[in-house]
Amino acid sequence: xxxxxxxxxxxxxxxxxxxxxxxxxxxxxxxxxxxxxxxxxxxxxxxxxxxxxxxxxxxxxxxxxxxxxxxxxxxxxxxxxxxxxxxxxxxxxxxxxxxxxxxxxxxxxxxxxxxxxxxxxxxxxxxxxxxxxxxxxxxxxxxxxxxxxxxxxxxxxxxxxxxxxxxxxxxxxxxxxxxxxxxxxxxxxxxxxxxxxxxxxxxxxxxxxxxxxxxxxxxxxxxxxxxxxxxxxxxxxxxxxxxxxxxxxxxxxxxxxxxxxxxxxxxxxxxxxxxxxxxxxxxxxxxxxxxxxxxxxxxxxxxxxxxxxxxxxxxxxxxxxxxxxx
Amino acid sequence: xxxxxxxxxxxxxxxxxxxxxxxxxxxxxxxxxxxxxxxxxxxxxxxxxxxxxxxxxxxxxxxxxxxxxxxxxxxxxxxxxxxxxxxxxxxxxxxxxxxxxxxxxxxxxxxxxxxxxxxxxxxxxxxxxxxxxxxxxxxxxxxxxxxxxxxxxxxxxxxxxxxxxxxxxxxxxxxxxxxxxxxxxxxxxxxxxxxxxxxxxxxxxxxxxxxxxxxxxxxxxxxxxxxxxxxxxxxxxxxxxxxxxxxxxxxxxxxxxxxxxxxxxxxxxxxxxxxxxxxxxxxxxxxxxxxxxxxxxxxxxxxxxxxxxxxxxxxxxxxxxxxxxx
Numbered sequence: 001x002x003x004x005x006x007x008x009x010x011x012x013x014x015x016x017x018x019x020x021x022x023x024x025x026x027x028x029x030x031x032x033x034x035x036x037x038x039x040x041x042x043x044x045x046x047x048x049x050x051x052x053x054x055x056x057x058x059x060x061x062x063x064x065x066x067x068x069x070x071x072x073x074x075x076x077x078x079x080x081x082x083x084x085x086x087x088x089x090x091x092x093x094x095x096x097x098x099x100x101x102x103x104x105x106x107x108x109x110x111x112x113x114x115x116x117x118x119x120x121x122x123x124x125x126x127x128x129x130x131x132x133x134x135x136x137x138x139x140x141x142x143x144x145x146x147x148x149x150x151x152x153x154x155x156x157x158x159x160x161x162x163x164x165x166x167x168x169x170x171x172x173x174x175x176x177x178x179x180x181x182x183x184x185x186x187x188x189x190x191x192x193x194x195x196x197x198x199x200x201x202x203x204x205x206x207x208x209x210x211x212x213x214x215x216x217x218x219x220x221x222x223x224x225x226x227x228x229x230x231x232x233x234x235x236x237x238x239x240x241x242x243x244x245x246x247x248x249x250x251x252x253x254x255x256x257x258x259x260x261x262x263x264x265x266x267x268x269x270x271x272x273x274x275x276x277x278x279x280x281x282x283x284x285x286x287x288x289x290x291x292x293x294x295x296x297x298x299x300x301x302x303x304x305x306x307x308x309x310x311x312x313x314x315x316x317x318x319x320x321x322x323x324x325x326x
Numbered sequence: 327x328x329x330x331x332x333x334x335x336x337x338x339x340x341x342x343x344x345x346x347x348x349x350x351x352x353x354x355x356x357x358x359x360x361x362x363x364x365x366x367x368x369x370x371x372x373x374x375x376x377x378x379x380x381x382x383x384x385x386x387x388x389x390x391x392x393x394x395x396x397x398x399x400x401x402x403x404x405x406x407x408x409x410x411x412x413x414x415x416x417x418x419x420x421x422x423x424x425x426x427x428x429x430x431x432x433x434x435x436x437x438x439x440x441x442x443x444x445x446x447x448x449x450x451x452x453x454x455x456x457x458x459x460x461x462x463x464x465x466x467x468x469x470x471x472x473x474x475x476x477x478x479x480x481x482x483x484x485x486x487x488x489x490x491x492x493x494x495x496x497x498x499x500x501x502x503x504x505x506x507x508x509x510x511x512x513x514x515x516x517x518x519x520x521x522x523x524x525x526x527x528x529x530x531x532x533x534x535x536x537x538x539x540x541x542x543x544x545x546x547x548x549x550x551x552x553x554x555x556x557x558x559x560x561x562x563x564x565x566x567x568x569x570x571x572x573x574x575x576x577x578x579x580x581x582x583x584x585x586x587x588x589x590x591x592x593x594x595x596x597x598x599x600x601x602x603x604x605x606x607x608x609x610x611x612x613x614x615x616x617x618x619x620x621x622x623x624x625x626x627x628x629x630x631x632x633x634x635x636x637x638x639x640x641x642x643x644x645x646x647x648x649x650x651x652x
Contacts (some may be wrong), residue, residue, distance in 0.1 A: 021365075021468075023472070023474075026473065026550075026554060027403075027472055027473050027474075027538070027554070028369060028399040028402050028403055028473070028538055028539045029367045029368055029369040029399050029400065029403045029405070029470065030367070030368045030369075031365050031366065031367060031368075031465075031468055031470050032365065032366040032368055033365045033366075033468065034360040034365075034366065039347075039357050039358060039359045039360075040357065040358040040359075040360065040366075041355045041356070041357060042355055042356045042357075042358055042411060042444055042445055043354060043355040043356075043411075043445060044411040044412070044413050044445055044446045044447050044460065045413070045447045046413035046414070046415055046447045046449050046458065047449070048415055048449055048450075048451045048452075048453070048456075050452055051449060051450060051451065051452070052449070073354040073355050074355065076354050077353075077354055077355045079355070085368060085369075085370040085460045086370070087370050087371070087372035087413070087458035087460075088372070089372055089374050089456050118368055119368055119369060119370055120370045121370050121371045121372045121458070123372050123373070123374055123377060123378070124374075124377060125374045125377065125453060125454065125456060126374075126376055126377070126453070126454060127374070127451060127452070127453015127454045127456070128451065128452060128453045130374075130415050130451060130453070130456045132370075132372065132413035132447070132458035132460075134370065134411045134413075134458075134460035139357075142347075142357055142359065144355065144357050146349070146353055147352065147353050147354070148349075148353075212353070212354055213354045224352075228352060228353070
């Protein structure tokens with residue numbers, strides 16, 4: 001069993017090499033010099049073995065997902081990611097290979113998303129492996145996209161496809177017999193490795209009036225946007241984008257789209273724009289190579305309504321994702 | 327059992343009221359606008375029930391210690407504390423009163439040390455309660471105190487007294503019969519509630535050549551300072567400051583001072599200064615009402631040596647504090 005200082009020196013210090021002011025993780029703290037005229041955007045997420053990831057998930061995938069759930073928050077706020085700090089509570093029987101693979105995953109996504117490790121803490125736990133990441137990025141001025149800026153008449157959009165993460169988890173736990181192997185691995189990859197919309201996010205500044213990360217279920221998250229904006233959101237269920245794999249499953253399960261709109265683990269961005277900025281959005285989406293779909297609008301009122309294909313309003317599927325209520 | 331959003335809204339959102347750009351913890355992220363000409367100093371610590379605190383420790387004390395171990399890192403770097411983010415993994419059977427008391431502890435020390443909560447994450451765990459805090463402060467320019475700046479001939483100093491935290495833990499687990507009640511509660515309070523040297527820390531900028539937080543054992547931590555500075559540190563064991571309670575125990579246990587110099591949980595600052603700045607240090611210590619003691623010096627060479635009262639050099643007591651090696 002490796003020691004704390006040994007873990008840091010061998011596995012984590014190399015992850016700080018891109019940030020000279022992290023001092024190789026050999027000091028009590030790191031320095032960060034903010035770029036002139038930019039404000040920091042700060043977010044934090046924690047994941048627990050057996051709750052947010054499975055004990056036999058590949059360690060590099062756990063690490064990458066840990067970074068990506070935070071990257072998704074920054075992207076939804078229009079921020080450019082910069083650096084992170086990480087606390088790791090490892091079970092005492094963790095082995096060096098596991099940690100090495102975990103660090104490789106961090107390294108891969110640091111490179112991909114332009115991040116550096118600035119510091120953290122490594123401790124032992126008698127319980128499940130538990131990781132916390134505080135990540136920060138920056139925006140010019142105070143230009144963070146908020147949940148609260150939507151205006152009546154704005155159209156409601158979402159990136160990518162909805163429900164794949166949830167279906168991917170189901171796929172890992174009990175494979176869908178009706179799916180082709182490529183579709184099954186597509187879904188499990190969507191669960192294990194979300195694609196944070198970091199290319200589109202910063203481009204939404206100046207276009208979107210409100211935005212948020214979709215991670216607790218589309219309906220619940222859009223509900224937060226509506227609530228913070230003091231408006232009512234209407235989601236057209238038929239317009240909610242599903243992947244080809246999800247559409248195959250929906251053929252034999254007509255209620256699936258409504259359930260997927262209430263499931264979690266999407267890590268897409270939901271946002272509102274005034275209709276007049278639609279052309280600007282299309283250009284931004286094309287430049288970022290990020291699919292965007294119009295799924296509804298916001299209007300005066302409150303709450304979130306899901307409109308079914310026949311025009312009737314569905315009761316939203318129960319409650320989204322609450323870690324304590326499951 | 328309260329839900330995640332409920333915990334945040336009732337217990338944690340009020341802790342963000344002092345930071346309007348935390349948006350009441352109702353957005354995906356918080357904004358922080360750095361003060362002009364100042365760099366951020368960032369640090370993170372994690373604590374686990376049964377490892378870093380005891381299951382029946384008062385929740386407000388756990389919370390305050392969580393903040394204070396981070397505050398101690400910032401103080402040792404000469405930084406002024408500003409804000410923190412916190413990840414909480416609560417056991418599913420946590421009750422509302424426990425969380426309320428925990429939040430009261432955070433609130434008390436936020437006020438005392440000028441901190442705001444900027445964000446975080448609250449999840450459930452099947453294991454022990456686990457908390458991670460990322461805290462940041464700032465310094466003018468890039469003026470963070472480093473471990474690496476000591477110069478040959480500098481004198482070595484430490485704040486406060488050494489070993490009380492360790493004795494306090496022992497006191498809680500099995501009371502010392504030889505101590506008066508006031509001394510016993512002094513020691514247990516020193517374990518439960520460290521006093522981060524936030525008043526002196528920023529004043530050490532421009533005086534100290536190197537500094538670090540003493541939390542893993544004085545000898546081990548001074549060893550880090552020596553190593554990072556490329557020097558040898560010599561600690562005069564007789565000069566290491568002990569509290570009256572520790573001195574009572576040392577009377578019947580002559581090896582105690584050496585053991586305390588290797589114990590952890592002090593949360594004092596060890597630092598080096600050139601002799602010519604001694605007067606400036608005395609003034610700063612007086613202004614900050616913080617006791618400071620000269621305990622040795624640094625010189626050419628490497629490693630850390632502990633000089634006994636008879637002039638011989640002791641082997642340092644085994645290895646300091648390593649969470650994985652215990």
